[in-house]
Amino acid sequence: MSFRFEIEARDGKPRAGRIVTPHGAIDTPVFMPVGTLATVKAVAQDVLEELGVEILLNNTYHLYLRPGVEMVRSLGGVQRFMAWDKPILTDSGGFQVFSLSELRKVTEDGVAFRSHLDGSSHMFTPESSIAAQIGLGADIIMAFDECTEHPASRDRARASMEMTLRWLQRSRDYFEAHKEEVPWFAKFSGQTQALFGIVQGGMYPDLRRESAERTVEIDLPGYAIGGLSVGEPRPMTYEMVDAAIPYLPENKPRYLMGVGTPEEIVHYVAQGVDMMDCVLPTRAARHGLLFTSEGKLTIKNAQFARDEGPIDPKCGCKVCGRYSRAYLRHLYASNELLAQTLNTVHNLAYYLDTMRGVRQAIILGEFATFLSGVKPPHLSVP
């Protein structure tokens, strides 16, 4: 078995589980830090290990442009390339093409786009996205989908959903024909990657249900919910998650893409989600926005200039154990590189601690109590 998912405990909809991949195991629910270009910005791999990170997300779009898929493949795949001997998940590249590239043109075949770096012309199709992801060699890879924009009319959302379903079939067909080309196929005695499908359907609950039902007709090791957190109000996000989750298999991991705040990720677990990723903790950190048990904190504020306390007195991370708010404010105000490292380490610790608390609460059957201590997430918009 290249991939398996075991549920260890349930507490209502929330599940505590374990995903096993060729590069190791992952406790779920899990928050996956984003390491765009095969690096979590400003944080070294040994520090990620100290934080207890078990899986990273890398962006196919970015690695396809730099250093290029063939380069990473020739160096043994992205785990070996970045000296991270644990699981990695790559997205399909579709979302970045939609959000970053210029002159995007979507056809049935795929998406033509220009690089945000140099304007050069490229094309992603379901086949080329999967080829790129096989070359990069992440443990979990994603079908090539169209992230429906918001707002979108019902007709537009349906058409987009239908194309995503056709693209899923093409993604799966290409993967099945080429899965043995993953760079570590021989090293891991013939193990291959796990391909996940993605539910779309815009902001229409019935389309979300239909998308889920038709996506799971293709038997895959896991399923994701995409096209959310794209500008819609948060209650609508919850509604769309609720619309899809009942139609995803109980025994497969459920991955909600691109979310959320610390409060929100707890609430998504409450809905039955197992995996999440978001740039929020890392990107916010680089802008001096820190997450704490008391809420958000903007470290540049003058009120912290003489504050000898840690970012969060309840946090056990090594940044809170050593440095004062006054020092962190000084680093940030002085534009020092160390500000970005320390702020990111704290925010990731806060997210990972939150997920560890969530998991423990599920195992103890105390998730409802845990949840009641979390602020209503629609009050905290990123």
Added chain:
Amino acid sequence: MSFRFEIEARDGKPRAGRIVTPHGAIDTPVFMPVGTLATVKAVAQDVLEELGVEILLNNTYHLYLRPGVEMVRSLGGVQRFMAWDKPILTDSGGFQVFSLSELRKVTEDGVAFRSHLDGSSHMFTPESSIAAQIGLGADIIMAFDECTEHPASRDRARASMEMTLRWLQRSRDYFEAHKEEVPWFAKFSGQTQALFGIVQGGMYPDLRRESAERTVEIDLPGYAIGGLSVGEPRPMTYEMVDAAIPYLPENKPRYLMGVGTPEEIVHYVAQGVDMMDCVLPTRAARHGLLFTSEGKLTIKNAQFARDEGPIDPKCGCKVCGRYSRAYLRHLYASNELLAQTLNTVHNLAYYLDTMRGVRQAIILGEFATFLSGVKPPHLSVP
């Protein structure tokens, strides 16, 4: 005793010793990494500890402007401010005023200057520099001197040297009257800082000798050689060091300021130097220039794009133990923050390993052999 220096071994001119300060001991010869704004750029304090760093240099000019001396004093001094519970040395601010600030005007009283940050007007005098350094609370502080520019006429070099001697007396007088104001005076049971004097004299050996002789007439715990590595050819630097060293006390540490390449620092030890500092390893790292046992390496070069080897196969640092040149090149070419961290950690490890090798060689009486393995330093200009 607030400060003492013990020589453990001699091997010709080179000495292996130990400096004891209120915040701990330092093995010499020592290379001091530069932590300008109370941070070694891009490297966290625990990583500096792992590297075996025993003393950092902080810049008074920078900390005076941001976050300000009174702020650091009120937070317990710079060691506590930056959560670095080991020795720190501050320079006098004079060199940065000369090199960074605008509209500088030097008079007998001191130096008027405008901040490089916002153009605001400031004045450093021997008294105000020492007051600032007492407020910052480093373990070792430097007399306020004039770093004579290069080239300088003999008359100009003498006049500048004479002013530095008068400023030394004023620095010492102010220090003696105010040394008990250091923020950690009570915490360390009445221990105070160590004030070092600075030899100047331009590029004139007889002035260097005279400066050394007259500087040591003031009894201080250590003496520095300043005004070198300011654009002169390297053989001239060695000549000036040789001109001063014999006139500095055997039983006091000798600090050569602002030097040098890995090869050069070994040769300065050969001349009898105990302490050095330089931005070279850290600044070069941020520009992708790495020091190795095979010489310098520019990590951005295309030749490293597929190179799976470490920066330096002979280096035992954690960067060389984990990451390939190909990955480090990718990080640097992609302008990733982690490039700056990893490059800096390696370069500092290389400098510190060099100094540990030097010290061990002195203790074993094998310094000449060690030196013979080092390239002639005048061939490697930074």
